[in-house]
Amino acid sequence: MALEYANRMNYVKASEIRELLKLTEQPGIISFGGGFPAPELFPVNEMIEISKKVMEKNGAQALQYGPTEGYRPLREAIAKRMKKVQVDAVVEDILVTSGSQQGLDFAAKVFIDPGDYIIIEKPSYLGAINAFRAYEPNFIDIELEDDGMNMEQLEKALKENKKVKFIYVIPDFQNPSGKTWSIEKRKKLVELANKYDIAVVEDNPYGELRYEGELFPAIKHFDTEGRVIFLGTFSKIFCPGLRLGWIDAHPEVLRKFILLKQGADLQSSTISQIEVATFLNEYDIDAHIEKIKVVYKRRRDLMVGIMKEKFPKEVKYTIPEGGLFTWVTLPEHINTRDLAVKALEKQVAFVPGGSFYAYPGHENDMRLNYSAMPDDLIIEGMNRLADVINEALK
């Protein structure tokens, strides 16, 4: 067989995390690899009640096709929730998507012709880099500092007048680095986007999972011209298996995404949408989020505590104020892909940092997730990982 595939398939790579997840399904592996929420926190009992109620009350509607834009009561509830990140939204601004991953795919499909440029953080979410690659863009990666992108580098890149179509950022507790943009840089980003007339894709799955201090306003909060496209999701504040996210954008921009959704999957699952709308309207999602935050904060403290105590001093790591990940930087001569093999021999998994860069040459970072494993396994796994790192640095 010699099937001839589209050119774009030359650019699409297997996600290293998805490959790794296959390995971590083996029994006995302590995985800091994936970005899984803690399954014991899923509101299973509430969902049993809700699914029964939905079937009894609106069974036929729940099993029927629905509008591409999404189930209206869910869109209304989402528009209201956008206030949490200080965004005024109306129902016409909201499109329900099949996870925010679909929003990422659509963003590139809406804006990118082969050879166009996307500006991303360095490092960035590998699921976005991979999704974008199918549309054959060039990437400009801008150094991610502790408080957001290096703004001088960003402006220099914009000034060069390449065909930059959008800037993609994850401003809160970034995947993979755990870093959060300062309010000043959020404002400045919008100013630059206005000046150079380009779009911003703000991917924000973790913003509400802040353990310390007040929630930050979204970048979209500072958007006066309708150029910021906000991607939200229920995956981390509720359950990823429902596959529900949303786009909040100016209706004129949103229209493009709606057209793509018609062609991609017509609509997101009607049942999932009615169930989530029921949860939002009749249960207390804020109380649920508070519960998640208590557990994740404790797990972050456990992980960071062991790093402080056991990791060699030359190893640096971020202490995120929320979200699911910490980012560890080892001395440059250490290759974390090799280290991952050694860790797997001790039944511990993490994702080598190289996968989170658009271009090769960054092999000494690793991403650690602390949300998915119970406390005792975090302690055990981190002690084993500390041994592996100490051995490698001897």
Ligand code: PMP
């Ligand atoms: N963006 C980022 C930054 C993520 O970390 C993830 C999930 N790991 C997604 C988007 C996709 O999430 P979902 O499709 O489940 O909403």
